[in-house]
Amino acid sequence: MRRIQFSPAAEADLDAIWAYTLGQWGEAQAIRYFRDMQATCAGLASGTLSGRSVDDVRPGYFKAAFGAHLLFYRLTEEALVVIRVLHQRMDVARHL
DSSP: OOEEEEOHHHHHHHHHHHHHHHHHHOHHHHHHHHHHHHHHHHHHHHTSSOOEEOTTTSTTOEEEEETTEEEEEEEOSSEEEEEEEEETTSOHHHHO
16 A cells, blocks of 8 residues: 655645634544545555546646545555645635
8 A cells, every 4th residue: 555645735734624623513523524534545545445637737636535625646656645635615726
């Protein structure tokens, strides 16, 4: 299985998602949401889940949905590199 790596921008996205979820729905929901995200990343890294190409936005990038967010990532031989974690309503082209 590939290792999972987060870009600094993805880490900042996750910090903001955590703070928002914690403030709106509490710690238990924030933990559940992040576990779902981790499971999605693990599935993508192992190949049990697959995303969709977004070559039209960024060549070599893929996306996968979890909850109300989209993981944007690329694959190397060794890693799944999460580039951004964006809300589904965000302007993807502007934020990638």
